[in-house]
Amino acid sequence: MLRSFNRSLEQFMDYKDYYDIMGLERKASQDEIKRAYRKLARKYHPDVSKEADAEARFKELGEAYAVLKDPEKRAAYDELGANWKAGQDFQPPPNWDAGFEFSGGGAGPGDSSAHSDFFDSLFGRGFGSQQSNRRGGGFQADGEDHHAKVSIDLEDAYQGATKNITLRSPELDESGHVATKQRTLNVKIPKGVKQGQRIRLSGQGSPGMGGGRTGDLYLEIEFKPHRFFKVEGRDLYLDLPISPWEAALGATVKAPTPEGPVDLKIPPGTTAGSKLRLRKRGIPGTPPGDLYAVLKITLPAADSEVAKDLYRKMEAELAYNPRSELGV
Amino acid sequence: MTTKILTGIVLDEQVELSLHDICHACSTSTEWVIKLVDEGVLEPIDHDTENWRFPGPSLLRARAALRMQQDLQINLAGVALALDLLEEVDAMRERLRRLELEHNA
Numbered sequence: 285m286l287r288s289f290n291r292s293l294e295q296f297m298d299y300k301d302y303y304d305i306m307g308l309e310r311k312a313s314q315d316e317i318k319r320a321y322r323k324l325a326r327k328y329h330p331d332v333s334k335e336a337d338a339e340a341r342f343k344e345l346g347e348a349y350a351v352l353k354d355p356e357k358r359a360a361y362d363e364l365g366a367n368w369k370a371g372q373d374f375q376p377p378p379n380w381d382a383g384f385e386f387s388g389g390g391a392g393p394g395d396s397s398a399h400s401d402f403f404d405s406l407f408g409r410g411f412g413s414q415q416s417n418r419r420g421g422g423f424q425a426d427g428e429d430h431h432a433k434v435s436i437d438l439e440d441a442y443q444g445a446t447k448n449i450t451l452r453s454p455e456l457d458e459s460g461h462v463a464t465k466q467r468t469l470n471v472k473i474p475k476g477v478k479q480g481q482r483i484r485l486s487g488q489g490s491p492g493m494g495g496g497r498t499g500d501l502y503l504e505i506e507f508k509p510h511r512f513f514k515v516e517g518r519d520l521y522l523d524l525p526i527s528p529w530e531a532a533l534g535a536t537v538k539a540p541t542p543e544g545p546v547d548l549k550i551p552p553g554t555t556a557g558s559k560l561r562l563r564k565r566g567i568p569g570t571p572p573g574d575l576y577a578v579l580k581i582t583l584p585a586a587d588s589e590v591a592k593d594l595y596r597k598m599e600a601e602l603a604y605n606p607r608s609e610l611g612v
Numbered sequence: 613m614t615t616k617i618l619t620g621i622v623l624d625e626q627v628e629l630s631l632h633d634i635c636h637a638c639s640t641s642t643e644w645v646i647k648l649v650d651e652g653v654l655e656p657i658d659h660d661t662e663n664w665r666f667p668g669p670s671l672l673r674a675r676a677a678l679r680m681q682q683d684l685q686i687n688l689a690g691v692a693l694a695l696d697l698l699e700e701v702d703a704m705r706e707r708l709r710r711l712e713l714e715h716n717a
Contacts, residue, residue, distance in 0.1 A: 322684070329679070329683055332698065470616060483623070484621045484623055485620040502637060558716060
């Protein structure tokens with residue numbers, strides 16, 4: 285059967301070059317496609333890869349593979365022509381899909397991944413998303429567990445917080461169509477959570493059938509990137525700028541922490557890149573993390589006569605050759 | 613929209629999960645989770661009891677195993693090896709980080 289397409293005339297989206305994503309020529313054989321997928325899947329799999337954008341890359345790869353591995357879909361995609369460039373505003377030509385028949389089902393790789401608008405416009409919404417209840421068939425079934433991510437601020441891990449999270453999940457309505465259902469939850473984020481940790485919320489998954497247990501909701505904690513602090517486990521890193529005289533003579537300077545500024549003692553003769561540890565100023569827990577201030581020496585600009593005179597005075601009175609170790 | 617505040621449990625080492633919890637959260641069969649235990653991917657707190665209990669972080673490991681098996685088409689022995697190696701890499705990265713800190717302190 286032909287899918288009904290959710291396509292509005294005014295809607296444009298970015299064209300996706302699935303061959304480019306997989307690093308393949310348009311004439312690649314099915315075997316080459318499979319090999320390219322396996323190789324890239326190992327490279328970008330979010331459980332394996334340390335690349336920052338691994339998850340997005342893997343999703344994109346899964347979508348490309350879902351189309352190219354399937355001769356029907358690949359033929360339909362090829363029909364669009366090779367003249368499109370990735371990212372270009374795209375709208376499917378009228379009736380481009382006439383004569384193609386897509387057999388649904390068969391979940392794509394990855395977690396019930398939502399495909400791009402581009403994919404949806406070509407192959408229909410909800411294609412490949414996992415709606416099947418594996419325990420179907422019996423008169424009683426437990427509701428499915430759900431998994432979602434929640435982004436929190438670093439400060440939330442210090443103080444604990446209540447987060448408003450909105451979850452969207454595809455559900456089948458009475459007529460069998462896929463509709464996106466939205467719900468909002470207020471969730472308590474306990475103090476001391478770490479990046480990647482899961483919070484289990486009992487009974488917040490799908491309802492069971494015929495008296496079956498309601499599923500649970502698992503929330504993965506993800507820290508939003510912070511302006512100053514980098515998080516490693518429970519430890520925090522901060523680049524702290526200091527002046528040349530603070531580094532040379534020693535000083536007590538203010539340093540920010542997620543709990544407010546503290547005084548930090550810079551020993552005399554400090555060099556750039558030195559790390560000062562603030563014990564137990566990291567994310568609370570057992571044991572609590574530490575905060576490391578990585579010192580950066582910054583130079584005042586020579587933008588006034590006074591500043592220029594001071595630099596000239598140093599030049600004249602300090603016998604300093606920063607390149608002496610290089611033998612020049 | 614609800615105003616009720618939900619409190620969950622953080623799945624750390626102190627939390628115990630049942631065999632059913634893991635099966636359900638991964639939408640898999642009991643047999644699959646038993647295979648994970650056989651391969652050493654998951655370690656029950658006490659092997660000898662009838663009702664296995666697992667430490668909280670086991671769930672992350674089980675779900676990672678599931679994704680790797682599905683997405684990379686590797687068998688469970690391969691998944692077990694990959695997970696062990698990844699853990700070793702993480703431990704070495706952490707060690708390297710500590711050593712670099714000591715070196716620059």
